[in-house]
Amino acid sequence: MRIDDPFAFPFWEAARRHELVVQRCGACFHHQFYPRPFCLACDAASPSWVVCAGTGTVYSVTTVHLPLVPGITPPYQVALVALAEGPRLLAGIIGQKVRIGAAVRLAWRERPDAPPLPCFTAEGENA
Amino acid sequence: MSAPLYIAGVAETPLGEVRDHNELSMVALAAREALAEAGLSLRDVDGLFVNYMGEEGSVQVAEYLGITPRFSDSSDLGGAAFEAQVHHAMAAIQAGYCEVALIAYASRQRTRRSRSVAARAPAMGVPIMYQFEDPHGLPLPIGRYALIAARHMHQYGTTREHLAEIAVAARMWAQKNPKAWARDPLSIADVINARPIAEPLHRLDCCLVTDGGGAVVVTTAARARDAAKKAVRILGAAESHTHWHISQMEDLTVSAGKRSGAEAFAMAGITPADVDVLEPYDSFTITVLMALEDLGFCKKGEGGPFVASGALRPGGSLPSLTSGGGLSYNHPGALGLLLMVEAVRQLRGEAGARQVPDARIAVAHGVGGLFSTAGTVVMGRE
Numbered sequence: 001m002r003i004d005d006p007f008a009f010p011f012w013e014a015a016r017r018h019e020l021v022v023q024r025c026g027a028c029f030h031h032q033f034y035p036r037p038f039c040l041a042c043d044a045a046s047p048s049w050v051v052c053a054g055t056g057t058v059y060s061v062t063t064v065h066l067p068l069v070p071g072i073t074p075p076y077q078v079a080l081v082a083l084a085e086g087p088r089l090l091a092g093i094i095g096q097k098v099r100i101g102a103a104v105r106l107a108w109r110e111r112p113d114a115p116p117l118p119c120f121t122a123e124g125e126n127a
Numbered sequence: 128m129s130a131p132l133y134i135a136g137v138a139e140t141p142l143g144e145v146r147d148h149n150e151l152s153m154v155a156l157a158a159r160e161a162l163a164e165a166g167l168s169l170r171d172v173d174g175l176f177v178n179y180m181g182e183e184g185s186v187q188v189a190e191y192l193g194i195t196p197r198f199s200d201s202s203d204l205g206g207a208a209f210e211a212q213v214h215h216a217m218a219a220i221q222a223g224y225c226e227v228a229l230i231a232y233a234s235r236q237r238t239r240r241s242r243s244v245a246a247r248a249p250a251m252g253v254p255i256m257y258q259f260e261d262p263h264g265l266p267l268p269i270g271r272y273a274l275i276a277a278r279h280m281h282q283y284g285t286t287r288e289h290l291a292e293i294a295v296a297a298r299m300w301a302q303k304n305p306k307a308w309a310r311d312p313l314s315i316a317d318v319i320n321a322r323p324i325a326e327p328l329h330r331l332d333c334c335l336v337t338d339g340g341g342a343v344v345v346t347t348a349a350r351a352r353d354a355a356k357k358a359v360r361i362l363g364a365a366e367s368h369t370h371w372h373i374s375q376m377e378d379l380t381v382s383a384g385k386r387s388g389a390e391a392f393a394m395a396g397i398t399p400a401d402v403d404v405l406e407p408y409d410s411f412t413i414t415v416l417m418a419l420e421d422l423g424f425c426k427k428g429e430g431g432p433f434v435a436s437g438a439l440r441p442g443g444s445l446p447s448l449t450s451g452g453g454l455s456y457n458h459p460g461a462l463g464l465l466l467m468v469e470a471v472r473q474l475r476g477e478a479g480a481r482q483v484p485d486a487r488i489a490v491a492h493g494v495g496g497l498f499s500t501a502g503t504v505v506m507g508r509e
Contacts, residue, residue, distance in 0.1 A: 062273035063326040069264035092263040100281040
């Protein structure tokens with residue numbers, strides 16, 4: 001998959017280093033994801049990229065029974081993860097099933113034709 | 128106070144599986160039938176409102192119908208577009224930009240088999256979703272509705288049985304509607320035991336895929352004076368949307384309908400207690416549950432017990448989904464227009480075996496996109 005989004009280039013460059021980055025506003029320190037050229041909270045220009053701690057909690061999760069991801073046999077879970085920094089990220093769950101409220105941490109799914117994809121795994125599970 | 132506006136004509140296109148028409152000929156049939164109800168013809172239409180009719184949809188439909196509207200609108204608010212377009216048509220008519228607004232839609236999603244998961248695979252060229260969401264395999268649109276349902280269940284104790292009751296109520300109404308696609312008896316257990324697709328949503332929590340569409344004519348009292356059938360007054364209309372990507376939806380348990388509902392009810396000067404018939408968009412069972420709460424028919428979080436009381440069923444305290452809805456009547460990709468067709472027929476007393484006695488105020492509540500958009504229209508019998 002070719003990612004043709006110059007504005008998100010720093011995100012995928014960081015992903016190659018297994019770093020999850022989001023934007024932080026220099027004026028009000030609000031974190032946001034996905035990236036935009038302004039702060040959604042205070043409208044200041046040019047938020048900068050910062051590396052996330054890689055921890056979060058499951059805000060919601062569904063178990064999917066359709067074969068939509070090459071190489072992944074259903075059922076599999078997809079969650080909305082609230083990052084420790086605040087923004088929510090839609091992400092696949094790797095390993096054991098999780099429930100809403102569960103603590104999760106960052107895990108990477110390597111892809112042959114695209115940068116690593118940020119996913120999450122239950123806290124305490126070996127990635 | 129602006130001059131009152133009316134829905135002076137409504138019609139369904141052919142429904143179910145349509146093998147002898149295309150989308151444009153379906154729209155033409157419904158438009159002519161709805162205009163005839165209003166005592167008008169295609170020549171009178173000077174405002175045209177469509178969605179999902181292809182690129183430059185209103186341009187294509189106008190050419191096909193042989194009209195040159197002076198107000199033209201192809202706003203895409205998903206399945207709620209048509210309620211929003213009543214709102215747009217009111218604004219346009221009140222501002223003097225048009226007098227006879229035709230809102231129309233048709234789809235052959237079933238016979239074209241265009242609704243398969245494969246056909247909705249990752250949309251390349253959409254810069255945000257294809258890189259950040261699609262690779263995780265969350266099906267469109269059901270995966271988003273599933274996350275919302277899961278959060279609602281976690282936060283408020285809503286159960287799958289609660290959601291199943293909505294499908295069962297819709298089926299009970301469909302059994303009274305000869306045009307309904309699915310009319311076999313349906314039990315809570317049937318819904319619970321259907322195959323899972325994106326948990327907690329299973330197969331029978333999902334709307335049908337059928338062909339169909341319809342037309343609605345919005346106009347003034349003066350232009351509707353020759354109407355063949357009684358025009359229904361538009362008491363209020365409003366629209367809203369909250370997000371496109373599910374990661375951007377601020378609270379998964381509160382939909383755009385909270386705002387469109389409050390604004391439409393305020394314009395109409397009504398409260399939920401005044402509503403005799405509710406036509407909520409039932410793309411999925413959870414869509415209805417959220418609408419009941421966000422429109423104020425029960426408190427937030429109490430939608431489960433509310434539906435479990437049988438409120439939505441024939442004879443219930445809030446007759447809803449009276450055509451059988453998208454779950455059991457028809458769901459031609461976008462249901463919003465047909466919600467208004469049914470509401471108008473209920474207010475006119477034309478609904479036959481499914482008629483709600485003495486229906487005076489009806490609400491059509493469209494929901495579209497990825498639980499993104501809402502349009503609410505309050506209608507009243509004069």
